[in-house]
Amino acid sequence: MKIIRTLYDMTEYRVGLRERNASVGFVPTMGALHEGHMSLVKQAVSENMVTVVSVFVNPIQFNNKDDFEKYPRTEEEDFKLLAAAGVDAVFAPDAREMYPEGNQNQKEYKLGKAAEVMEGLYRPGHFQGVARVLDILFRLVDPHRAYFGEKDFQQVAVVRNLVESEGLKVDIVACPIKRASDGLALSSRNSRLSKEQREKAPEIYQTLKYSVEYSKDHSVQATHDTVVEHLDAVPGMRVEYFQIVDARTLAPVEEWDESDWIVGCITVYLGDVRLIDNISYRLPY
Numbered sequence: 001m002k003i004i005r006t007l008y009d010m011t012e013y014r015v016g017l018r019e020r021n022a023s024v025g026f027v028p029t030m031g032a033l034h035e036g037h038m039s040l041v042k043q044a045v046s047e048n049m050v051t052v053v054s055v056f057v058n059p060i061q062f063n064n065k066d067d068f069e070k071y072p073r074t075e076e077e078d079f080k081l082l083a084a085a086g087v088d089a090v091f092a093p094d095a096r097e098m099y100p101e102g103n104q105n106q107k108e109y110k111l112g113k114a115a116e117v118m119e120g121l122y123r124p125g126h127f128q129g130v131a132r133v134l135d136i137l138f139r140l141v142d143p144h145r146a147y148f149g150e151k152d153f154q155q156v157a158v159v160r161n162l163v164e165s166e167g168l169k170v171d172i173v174a175c176p177i178k179r180a181s182d183g184l185a186l187s188s189r190n191s192r193l194s195k196e197q198r199e200k201a202p203e204i205y206q207t208l209k210y211s212v213e214y215s216k217d218h219s220v221q222a223t224h225d226t227v228v229e230h231l232d233a234v235p236g237m238r239v240e241y242f243q244i245v246d247a248r249t250l251a252p253v254e255e256w257d258e259s260d261w262i263v264g265c266i267t268v269y270l271g272d273v274r275l276i277d278n279i280s281y282r283l284p285y
């Protein structure tokens with residue numbers, strides 16, 4: 001597996017792939033890889049001639065300095081996992097390489113209404129930061145397909161909008177959430193949970209699952225309230241937001257018959273660790 005650190009070397013590598021006419025799969029990550037990432041990598045390896053993974057903790061998508069500083073960094077283990085999974089190249093630049101001009105002259109991306117709700121409201125600037133890094137990475141790696149996890153449900157919708165508004169030629173492939181055996185959605189941030197917090201964390205998914213049953217004979221509002229009340233009652237846990245939305249537009253729904261695809265998106269704090277998850281209430285298939 002090739003380890004690439006500079007934009008120049010990545011461009012050269014990509015030119016070589018074009019000469020070979022290779023189909024390229026791309027998995028953008030911030031490292032601290034777990035089985036969730038590795039399921040994206042596995043799919044990319046199986047669907048493309050060449051797989052490139054980026055490992056870059058993108059400073060400009062963190063609106064909280066502390067969260068950025070505490071974000072786990074496990075580069076050596078990450079590279080071992082990626083090599084063993086059959087990845088061809090890993091692109092792992094540093095921040096100066098990615099943003100030589102710092103934060104100046106930032107372009108404002110058109111990300112649509114999907115970027116204005118939930119994470120867009122609670123993490124101002126977050127999606128602009130994600131858009132900027134992905135715009136650079138997509139133009140550099142020029143993949144045929146890019147793989148994203150559905151745990152970040154809103155991110156997938158926003159990335160699709162970015163691709164459309166920038167006219168980028170890449171297929172966005174959304175892959176199902178990977179969970180631990182107790183239901184907790186896999187996340188790099190899980191490694192920051194204390195033993196006690198880790199024991200409480202599965203309550204998030206258990207409550208969401210229960211709420212799907214509950215929703216069958218209760219309103220959207222009652223379903224919302226039962227989730228929030230239940231999780232807020234767990235000591236040390238605080239719901240930041242829970243929104244039941246149309247999965248395509250991410251606009252809030254008030255009635256179950258408003259859409260054939262409805263998803264509940266949640267963000268919960270356990271101490272200072274911020275976890276997100278989601279669940280489908282209605283599916284079009």
Ligand code: PAF
Nearest residue numbers: 028029030058130133152
């Ligand atoms: O989902 C993530 O890990 C990040 O938001 C991404 C897509 C790698 C951009 O930094």
